[in-house]
Amino acid sequence: MKTFNIPIIYRSPLISAIKERRKQQDRMKKDFLPTMLDFGPVQVLLARHFGFCYGVENAIEISFRALDENPGKRIFLLSEMIHNPHVNQDLRQRGIRFIMDTAGKQLIPWDTFRPDDIIIIPAFGTTLEIEEQLQARGVTPLRYNTTCPFVERVWNKAEAIGKKDYTVIVHGKPGHEETRATFSHSRAHAPTVVVRNLKEAQQLTAFIRGTEPPGRFYEIFKGQYSNGFDVEKDLQRVGVVNQTTMLATETQSIADHIKEVMTEVYGLSPANAFDRFADTRDTLCYATNDNQSAILGMLRENADLAIVVGGYNSSNTSHLVELCEQQLPTYFISSEEKMLSRHEILHWNYHTQQELHSSGFLPEKEPLRIMLTSGASCPDALVEGVLRKLLAFYGLEDKIDEMVKHYTRQNEGTAK
Secondary structure: OOOOOOOHHHHOOOHHHHHHHHHHHOOOOOOOOOEEEEEEEEEEEOOOOOOOOHHHHHHHHHHHHHHHHHOOOOEEOOOOOOHHHHHHHHHHHHHOEOOOOOOOOOOHHHHHOOOEEEEEEEEOOOOOHHHHHHHOOOOOOEEEEOOHHHHHHHHHHHHHHHOOEEEEEOOOOOHHHHHHHHHHHOOOOOOOEOOHHHHHHHHHHHHHHHOOOOOOHHHOOOOOEEOOOOOOOOOOOOOEEEEEOHHHHHHHHHHHHHHHHHHHHHOOOOOHHHHHHOOHHHHHHHHHHHHHHHHHHHHHOOOOOOEEEEOOOOHHHHHHHHHHHOOOEEEEEEOOHHEOOOOOOEEEEOOEEEEEEEEOOOOOOOOOOEEEEEEOOOOOHHHHHHHHHHHHHHOOOHHHHHHHHHHHHHHHHHHH
């Protein structure tokens, strides 16, 4: 896989050394058990896969290249490049301005742009309508296009099945930038509807079964279906694609449920099921799969709590939190600054969209076992920062440098 030129401020010597060691030991990525970092009184279980994915590294490299290649020019991002506040703030400090917020609210009017302005498309991609807005003003929107290739693969799949007369069902969060972009690209080729979870998928299949009056569809899915959607005609042949950062098991459950209903309603057999239900199993991002599988592998071990690091508006990170909190106390933080002391922490509750202040988050026991991971848009430097602060609470911060030397020697020995 291609490697990218990522600024050193986002990297971690320790995390890089550990990831390189695991890569050498498991090149086929079949081992999802965590790495045990034993610091004596504190033991940290580090997830097998976490941190910057291909799409994020690609976006960061292109954004920094845009800065380097265009001194003196006005440079804009359509919205947050990725869902990490530290990376986005870094870009702002380097002079990049944001045109919209993550909800799509306009921050800079379209009529202020000039043909020589540089516009960067974020990793989530953008809608066809926004591309047209920029082209109408003489701006070339695809010159610095950081859209993740795995997002584009979803668009291509939606187009392909649309051309075969399937309706596209998008599993995603309707307000998320990626889902808005996918919806825009999909509806250009096929009737399209967005479902946010299994419950909405079950509501949708009630219309396939004919157990709900057709008019109810337009109430339940208001704002989530393409223009001219005909609920009585457009649900006879369907395929499911997804926002690439959704929970893999939920996407699979949605696809399985819809396929089962189609099989029941139309009397299908395994041999002809795809006459009514398109095969779209390849649309979930590899990093989403790997990171979620790594969480499941980590949860096979015993621990006292989990810490998940990432942007609070990061979809892929929230799903890692969702998996962890099913089994043990879990704290979702954006950086080490949220750990106020050995006893107090600020952490995000993604269910209520609130930051909570909790006491006693580190149990008084030895050895204390902590699971640690991060989202696909989180720099490894932030994970190391969390690790260093945790160890500082116990007077163990010097152990980090020893651990770096340990893994570096192991990697050098393997290379020889």
